[in-house]
Amino acid sequence: RLHEFFLEGSPDDEGQLSHDGFVSIFGLKADVYTHRLVRIFDLDNGGTIGFREFVYGLSKFQVDSFDRRVQFAYRLFDLDGDGSLDKHELMAAAK
Template identity: 40%
Template sequence: MAQGHRGLDLLLPEEKGGTLYVLMLLSFFPLYCWLRGGETREDEIEISFVCHRPEGLETLQEETRFSKKELQFLYRAFKNECPSGVVNEDIFKLIYSQFFPQGDSSNYAHFLFEAFDTNKNGCLSFQEFVAGLSLILRGSMYDRLNWAFNFYDNDKDGFITKEEMMKIMQSIYDMMGKYVYPSMHDDIPREHVEHFFQKMDRNRDGVVTIEEFMESCQKDENIMRSMRLFDSVF
């Protein structure tokens, strides 16, 4: 499974404008591979939990924008991998450590788990899990950019600081490990952060607001094009 991310090698050091693209790829594909690994041969399966029963299928369709067949596939894989009906942070860390064995993915997995764990109870139900995937894969451009902003905004105060961005960028480089090519020097994550703020912090007050973030991203065709790549996934 480790070879699954080799296509990202040149993006990290070369394309500072592709940071959001890399983030979205890293957020989704290990989880997707994990679900694919849990697929069974059954064609149909009805949603029902023993320990943690999710909402009805029709309600989930309305909330997530996934079709009935897609939800059945997702639930089948989720149930196979998590018979208890919930995912905790340790499972996220295990998934990412298997996908990026040459690096330390624990911090990135922690940040991503927190982004999915919307009710902050330390575990993800099937509903929370598919809601997060839906925002990334099926949400409007506003939904996807809002998700990315909240991912960077660690303390959820409505602003992205350089310290918050640095934590995320460092976690990405730590996770990639020696697979980053060409090899990076210690200042590369900070250079990405500085580039991000030069682009996004329009009033130069040292923080990025959701308005600045949205406006800057929507004016950047590279970011918009990369975000639209998810329209054809799954």
């Protein structure tokens, strides 16, 4: 079932999700955070998400500790991926 859900966003069953496909299957509005989520899921930095990356990324939402949830949120809001949150990133997160 999860694989079928994944393939709904993959044109012609290519087996890869683009940002648009990711947004589409989850019914999200495209914004800086959906782009950041795709980058977090895209472990090989190929620009798309394969099924294994998709499953691994989803598993991050099942984090069992507060520290891991904070780490995930930090990575999400660190839009430029530099390891720190600057004023602009904090302002964007607060919106």
